[in-house]
Amino acid sequence: MKKQYNVGILVYDFIDILDFAGPSEVLSLTAFSNFQQNIMLYKRNLPKGKPFLVKTVSETGNTIKTHTGTVIHSDYNLNNAPQFDILIIPGGPLRAINKVRKNKKIIDYIVQSKNIEMICTVCTGSLILAETGLLDGKVATTHHLALSLLNQKSTGIQVVKDKKVVKDGNIITSGGVSSGINMALYLIEKLINKETALRTAKILEFNSYLESETMDVMDKINL
Template structure:
């Protein structure tokens, strides 16, 4: 099976669980039970794992999360590897609105419009909304941001009763912890339900 490169875009004031949840799910996903046992035992992740997960920011410099914890990314948007999957986490509305106004970032996201999956977590859907890639599609976001998203981007069909919404090659998810649901759904789409269930059991997360 192809090893997919997963880029998680970070920015100042991003919510930690929005990106750490999906990162852990995908990084800990393996091909079989034997590899799962080895992953829980060894310090280093197995080179055979199906997802290579890395972080990136606009400039490649350290960012400060919403909770004040600092994170140093692996790449900038200028030197990152080619992506198979792009994940855009959320944060407070002022933070995502600031990113949505950044033409360089929006254009960078648009260039990946045809990759296998583009995913948003929580208010990350607001950033995707600015790209136009959600126009005519179904999507969701944090329950407190549903109205804001719909009013700002009326071409999106915003859903309020789904944790995970899949339309075309775009997967959006609701509140902060729903990024874990989204990542497990992604695993199921790519590797099948048994693998997704095994990964969920590994992290002791019940769908």
């Protein structure tokens, strides 16, 4: 039986919409086969047996307002959320990021997820992850305007500026708002296979998914 991954996307006030909507759409529309993909394109409801089951989680479960004013309601709060296989931490404006970084409940929740299959960040979400200490000694990236902020952490983070997606162990970071789409496609490639990632990219007509923009630290070590 093919594995279905439970994905939790952390949402908070003033989050950037594309940071969480991009990965959510990519993973939700991923299919195990061409047949399943075709069903997804024609049916109103997505099939239950798809590779990724995507849900949102916020601190309280109350509605939140995004950076551009859109209101969304999360599926779970930090207390009733299930154990996810994959946790995605989107970014937002620095004032919002700094507020989350000071939120002990959210930081503790992320730390408790340190041994799950994958922890992923989009854009400035890496600054939140850095606050947990889970990026200590890791190779990582972020939005180009926040590279210096990530580099200022005195925890041995090796900051990469020329890759959209960087994987180090079970942590994947990505740089820039739209890079969440690249990150999600890379995640598909790593957890399922490259064929599925490329098929998903084609369905989305996202033609900029390139190997040259990704970096797997472990692959580099093994060379």
